Amino acid sequence: MTETTRTRWSLAALIPKHNATISAAILVLVVLIFLVATQGLIISAGSLNLLATFGPEIILMTLGMGLVLLVGQIDLSVGSMYIASSVVFAGLARYLEISPWLSVVAALLSGVLLGLVNGLLVVTTRISSFIVTLGTMWGFQGLMLVILGATTIPIYRQDDVFNPHDLFAGRLLGLPTQVIWLLVIVVTLGWVRNRTRFGVWMQAVGSNVRAAKMMGLPTRLVTIMAFTISGALAGLAGVIRASQSSQAVPQSGEGVMLMVLAGAIIGGVSLSGGKGDVLGPFLGGLTLLVISTGFVMMGVVNFWTNILIAIAVIATAVAFDRLEALRVRRSIR
Amino acid sequence: MTQPAIRVQGIRKAFGATRALQGVDLEVAPGEILGLIGDNGAGKSTLIKVLSGFERPDGGLIEIDGQPVTLRSPADARRLGIETVYQEQALADDLSVMANLFLGNELRRGWGPFRVLDTRRMRARSQEMLDGLRLRASIDQEARFCSGGEKQGISIARAINVKAKVVILDEPTNALGVVAVDRVLELIRGLREHGIGCIFVSHNIQHVVEVCDRVALFVHGTKLLDTPVSETSALELIELLNQRSGNRI
Ligand SMILES: Nc1ncnc2c1ncn2[C@@H]1O[C@H](COP(=O)(O)OP(=O)(O)OP(=O)(O)O)[C@@H](O)[C@H]1O
Ligand SMILES: [Mg+2]
Numbered sequence: 001m002t003e004t005t006r007t008r009w010s011l012a013a014l015i016p017k018h019n020a021t022i023s024a025a026i027l028v029l030v031v032l033i034f035l036v037a038t039q040g041l042i043i044s045a046g047s048l049n050l051l052a053t054f055g056p057e058i059i060l061m062t063l064g065m066g067l068v069l070l071v072g073q074i075d076l077s078v079g080s081m082y083i084a085s086s087v088v089f090a091g092l093a094r095y096l097e098i099s100p101w102l103s104v105v106a107a108l109l110s111g112v113l114l115g116l117v118n119g120l121l122v123v124t125t126r127i128s129s130f131i132v133t134l135g136t137m138w139g140f141q142g143l144m145l146v147i148l149g150a151t152t153i154p155i156y157r158q159d160d161v162f163n164p165h166d167l168f169a170g171r172l173l174g175l176p177t178q179v180i181w182l183l184v185i186v187v188t189l190g191w192v193r194n195r196t197r198f199g200v201w202m203q204a205v206g207s208n209v210r211a212a213k214m215m216g217l218p219t220r221l222v223t224i225m226a227f228t229i230s231g232a233l234a235g236l237a238g239v240i241r242a243s244q245s246s247q248a249v250p251q252s253g254e255g256v257m258l259m260v261l262a263g264a265i266i267g268g269v270s271l272s273g274g275k276g277d278v279l280g281p282f283l284g285g286l287t288l289l290v291i292s293t294g295f296v297m298m299g300v301v302n303f304w305t306n307i308l309i310a311i312a313v314i315a316t317a318v319a320f321d322r323l324e325a326l327r328v329r330r331s332i333r
Numbered sequence: 334m335t336q337p338a339i340r341v342q343g344i345r346k347a348f349g350a351t352r353a354l355q356g357v358d359l360e361v362a363p364g365e366i367l368g369l370i371g372d373n374g375a376g377k378s379t380l381i382k383v384l385s386g387f388e389r390p391d392g393g394l395i396e397i398d399g400q401p402v403t404l405r406s407p408a409d410a411r412r413l414g415i416e417t418v419y420q421e422q423a424l425a426d427d428l429s430v431m432a433n434l435f436l437g438n439e440l441r442r443g444w445g446p447f448r449v450l451d452t453r454r455m456r457a458r459s460q461e462m463l464d465g466l467r468l469r470a471s472i473d474q475e476a477r478f479c480s481g482g483e484k485q486g487i488s489i490a491r492a493i494n495v496k497a498k499v500v501i502l503d504e505p506t507n508a509l510g511v512v513a514v515d516r517v518l519e520l521i522r523g524l525r526e527h528g529i530g531c532i533f534v535s536h537n538i539q540h541v542v543e544v545c546d547r548v549a550l551f552v553h554g555t556k557l558l559d560t561p562v563s564e565t566s567a568l569e570l571i572e573l574l575n576q577r578s579g580n581r582i
Contacts, residue, residue, distance in 0.1 A: 195449040203425070204425040211436075216437045
């Protein structure tokens with residue numbers, strides 16, 4: 001080997017293989033910026049508590065969005081499913097006086113069901129999921145508002161018995177239980193994505209659905225599963241939300257979908273499908289949450305958050321694109 | 334008399350006004366290599382997509398080992414032992430060469446719902462598969478970085494390395510270099526020893542005459558000729574193609 005090839009190789013080795021590496025670098029950068037900007041407040045107990053309490057539900061949905069994007073689709077209805085689940089929980093308990101635990105089960109199932117509806121609509125109508133879930137985003141929420149109206153539904157709980165609040169927004173081993181839920185799900189989904197054939201199939205379907213079909217993969221089932229997982233995670237997020245705040249607000253949830261989508265993009269998931277893992281969206285979602293928490297800590301008006309998120313999304317998209325170009329160049333000999 | 338590995342009767346398929354297949358009969362015995370020739374648009378690929386479950390025929394019968402079957406999807410066909418190399422690229426570009434080689438046929442270990450990909454075994458096998466075709470692509474490289482010929486080679490490797498009853502190759506030597514073509518023809522001959530039936534579509538009459546036992550000639554969705562290769566010659570086939578395919582209605 002000549003000198004030049006060796007130099008080229010060592011340089012090439014610096015190009016990260018995985019998008020998640022970039023996502024991690026961005027997270028570190030954002031944390032550093034806010035360490036300086038908030039003079040360390042970002043890692044104060046109060047700030048971390050805020051993150052751990054309100055963060056997990058958003059990240060859960062980001063993971064779901066990541067998988068839907070991986071199979072080459074998009075799910076604009078996550079925000080609606082999230083709120084719908086919290087409303088099912090609170091509504092059943094309050095208006096039908098069903099036990100809180102049963103209401104929780106119903107809420108989780110409603111997430112699964114709505115996700116399944118999305119998936120079935122996408123594969124049977126063959127209309128783009130952008131349009132289908134744009135429809136169901138309005139549809140799910142409209143249905144909810146028609147049935148219950150735009151009134152906040154409180155959840156009463158008795159403090160002396162073990163109730164859903166303890167499981168979904170309580171504390172265990174000094175951690176908020178929602179953090180534990182999140183970690184368990186990240187590990188589980190990561191295992192599915194990286195170690196099982198279903199993970200490979202999701203990527204294959206998103207990369208080239210025709211080839212996937214030619215190789216005999218159950219492409220429709222894979223697509224339906226991705227939407228259903230997204231619905232289930234939104235359902236869990238909704239239960240956490242309602243447990244945490246002891247109420248459900250039917251007319252809320254605005255901006256959730258965009259935040260989740262942005263998190264997935266910062267997580268290195270491609271909008272054109274076939275790229276993305278579980279760790280990336282986890283880091284991407286976390287990055288956005290650090291940004292919003294950071295601004296809260298600085299006492300800056302909310303609108304700045306949007307601007308920084310905008311920059312983060314576009315900057316990372318550019319970074320991923322450049323990385324891609326570098327990898328292509330490396331492979332051309 | 335031996336049972337044909339695959340037998341079709343009266344297969345019809347139309348795309349709108351285009352009658353791509355107008356009642357085709359065909360059979361391939363185990364260990365037999367059937368060459369399929371015909372002009373562009375003669376219906377060869379359509380027949381192959383029907384046999385591989387990718388397209389549903391409008392009518393006709395398909396039998397595998399003497400059993401009538403309905404192929405609802407490529408998954409059905411693969412399960413029944415039909416492996417296909419499609420004319421168009423059927424690789425997922427974002428997946429590694431290895432993942433593509435095992436797509437839909439992943440090796441796994443463990444039990445029940447906890448079975449995981451057996452990456453170690455797949456790595457070793459895929460290296461063997463590439464070596465078998467003298468392909469130099471790395472098994473970890475994303476498929477989109479492969480050259481056209483390498484991609485073609487991957488599709489072929491994946492079809493030949495499965496225990497299939499019938500292997501169908503739609504213009505497999507299209508993008509290949511001279512050495513690779515020889516290697517592929519050699520592998521096709523190798524199928525014979527394993528008792529695997531093979532359908533080989535090609536525009537290269539020379540190759541067909543070289544490896545096939547029998548040759549079928551298609552014109553406008555019908556089979557015009559079906560004869561042992563020993564009873565014809567490349568020259569005669571080319572002559573026939575020129576005569577019959579030139580004059581469209
Ligand atoms: N999905 C489709 N929709 C509409 N028409 C089609 C479709 N697939 C094939 N056809 C038409 O059916 C006819 C047969 O096509 P086919 O691909 O089987 O030809 P072929 O013999 O494989 O040709 P070539 O040698 O060029 O590959 C052509 O006229 C083609 O245009
Ligand atoms: Mg063809």
